[in-house]
Amino acid sequence: MQERLQKLIAQAGYGSRRSCEEFITAGRVRVNGKIATLGEKADLSIDKVTLDGKALPKPEAQTMTYIALYKPRNVLSAAEGQDDRQTVRDLIPLEGHLYPVGRLDWDSEGLILMTNDGELTNKLTHPRYGHEKEYRVLVARKPDEKQFEAWRRGVVLEDGDKTAPADVSFLSSSGKGAWIRIVMGEGKKRQIREVGRLLGLPVVKIIRLRIGTLKLGSLKPRQWRHLTENEVMELKGGKVPTMARRIQRGRSDRAAPVDAVKRNPTDRPKRAPVEKTRTPERLKNERPATRAPSDKPRTTGRTERGRSDRTRTNTKTRTPRR
Numbered sequence: 001m002q003e004r005l006q007k008l009i010a011q012a013g014y015g016s017r018r019s020c021e022e023f024i025t026a027g028r029v030r031v032n033g034k035i036a037t038l039g040e041k042a043d044l045s046i047d048k049v050t051l052d053g054k055a056l057p058k059p060e061a062q063t064m065t066y067i068a069l070y071k072p073r074n075v076l077s078a079a080e081g082q083d084d085r086q087t088v089r090d091l092i093p094l095e096g097h098l099y100p101v102g103r104l105d106w107d108s109e110g111l112i113l114m115t116n117d118g119e120l121t122n123k124l125t126h127p128r129y130g131h132e133k134e135y136r137v138l139v140a141r142k143p144d145e146k147q148f149e150a151w152r153r154g155v156v157l158e159d160g161d162k163t164a165p166a167d168v169s170f171l172s173s174s175g176k177g178a179w180i181r182i183v184m185g186e187g188k189k190r191q192i193r194e195v196g197r198l199l200g201l202p203v204v205k206i207i208r209l210r211i212g213t214l215k216l217g218s219l220k221p222r223q224w225r226h227l228t229e230n231e232v233m234e235l236k237g238g239k240v241p242t243m244a245r246r247i248q249r250g251r252s253d254r255a256a257p258v259d260a261v262k263r264n265p266t267d268r269p270k271r272a273p274v275e276k277t278r279t280p281e282r283l284k285n286e287r288p289a290t291r292a293p294s295d296k297p298r299t300t301g302r303t304e305r306g307r308s309d310r311t312r313t314n315t316k317t318r319t320p321r322r
Contacts, residue, residue: 002041005029008049012056013097013116015079016125020118028052066232067092067114068214069100073220077112088112092224101125102133102211105190110135111207111216113235114224120236124212130164130185130242134210136171137192139201142178143170147199151182151188155195161188163195177204185242 009020009029021038023029029036030050036042040050049056069088071077076087077100088100092114101121106218115121124131151168166184174178182192196203209216215235218224227235 004032005036005037005040005042005049007118008042008056009192010122011052011120012051013099013118013121014044014051015099015118015121016117017122023051038148044241046130063096064117065094065096065098065115066117066120067094067098067224067225068219068227069110069112069224070219071104071112071214073104073107073109074220076106088114091222097277100139102208104207104208105193108206108208109221110206111211111219112208113211113227122218124235125187127186129248131212131237132183132185132210132242133187133208133212135182135184135192136207137180137182138174138177138197138205138301139180139196139213140177140204142173142176142202143180144199146203150199151195155198157188157191157198161193 006017006020009015009023010017013021014023024036024038024040027035029083032039032040036049038072044056044058069091071088071091074086075091076085077101079089079097079099081090083086089098092098096151097116099116099118099121101124102111104110104112113124115159123129148170148311150166152166154163154165156162164184164186166182168183169181171179171181184191188194192206193203207216214227214231
């Protein structure tokens with residue numbers, strides 16, 4: 001089946017589709033020996049596609065690799081270095097091409113996903129998907145609520161672009177500064193540092209903790225591990241957290257009344273007790289089967305007293321008439 005060249009190259013693990021388009025326009029891609037053009041299609045089962053002279057692997061021969069890496073500071077987030085600086089690819093002693101997903105600045109650290117799965121790379125990095133990335137950031141000053149609100153709404157950068165809404169919250173104090181938590185769905189170059197500078201909150205340290213559903217966990221700087229099958233399935237699944245869903249949840253929570261937010265949705269209001277009608281059958285069931293001697297009905301006492309009175313009256317001697 002024919003596919004666009006940039007998609008085939010991305011699936012081979014050479015980067016995002018946008019960066020693969022640059023390979024084509026630069027004349028580095030050939031199809032069956034001829035220089036390819038942007039928009040051209042090919043079928044790897046029939047055609048031979050090469051990038052810088054290296055043939056793309058056949059679909060059935062390609063094995064997908066997924067690695068979580070703790071990128072330390074002063075390491076480039078690149079598959080290939082353009083100078084003598086160390087790259088994240090140098091930290092993984094495995095053969096084959098691996099591309100970093102979710103780049104970090106030279107002086108930032110934290111989670112990076114290394115893979116040769118171009119489809120997943122495009123899904124996690126393309127701005128239209130807005131997949132969440134979570135950071136733990138140390139700022140030199142303690143922020144106030146006004147600065148938090150500005151960061152959450154979005155800040156206009158020096159180039160005129162406004163950042164998308166983000167979830168920003170306070171974590172803890174650290175000397176004169178503070179640790180804050182930032183969750184956002186975009187990743188412009190040095191965005192966190194630029195926003196912090198414009199708001200008067202110089203950024204001292206950045207640690208990325210999460211990309212989508214993938215978490216840094218207990219990894220230490222320069223350590224890496226293979227992802228489990230469940231982690232890969234979660235990243236590829238439809239439940240990957242996005243900023244759009246987070247914003248929608250925030251709106252629904254603000255719109256709902258406080259009682260409705262706290263109440264368990266499965267709880268039902270208790271009904272007021274309804275007094276049942278006392279029917280003759282119910283009254284009959286309520287009467288005790290036997291009565292104590294002291295519980296004799298009053299009519300019985302009256303009858304006995306009446307009989308005794310009549311008996312005493314009849315025993316009197318009558319005086320005969322004269």
